[in-house]
Amino acid sequence: DAGITQSPRHKVTETGTPVTLRCHQTENHRYMYWYRQDPGHGLRLIHYSYGVKDTDKGEVSDGYSVSRSKTEDFLLTLESATSSQTSVYFCAISGTDRNQPQHFGDGTRLSIL
């Protein structure tokens, strides 16, 4: 399996609190992605990064921000969590070679009460 570690694996928090999820990779891959998975929606892209300090929005980016200060770490922040952000969050990575598919981490289950 690809060297991807997501932390925390589970988190319960309250509406209005800030939350930061971390994705750490040991593959030195250029591209990193954050998705959320919700029943009936499949996976939807929140933000992605194509290099250190280079990030862009995905299809469901409202309410989320990201940062990538090092190749190996990609942080997803919910500045003020809402119940609609209760979801399972997956990080994915892929290399520079165009023929490399994305590989996924184990996910973070986030519950916002």
Next chain:
Amino acid sequence: AQSVSQHNHHVILSEAASLELGCNYSYGGTVNLFWYVQYPGQHLQLLLKYFSGDPLVKGIKGFEAEFIKSKFSFNLRKPSVQWSDTAEYFCAVDRGSTLGRLYFGRGTQLTVWP
């Protein structure tokens, strides 16, 4: 906007039955196509991928998929399913860009009875 449609939300089969899961996409340009599988409580794993060449692609665990460009389809098949194939299956498409942004279908839950 790019969309990926998986026609079957839940498929129930007996062991040894044949499987075909449908996937259609809406983008008309160059695409790369993927099937991922997610076993209960686990992360997504790549089953197979198509970038170019032979439109019939073989993946892991006996799965295969056929890319039919004229139908914008990439259906997943397996001749004989096993109980261990019980999982959720996702079709995904990227539009051939270097950024590799994936668009996922909503998933098909496959349940195989022993």
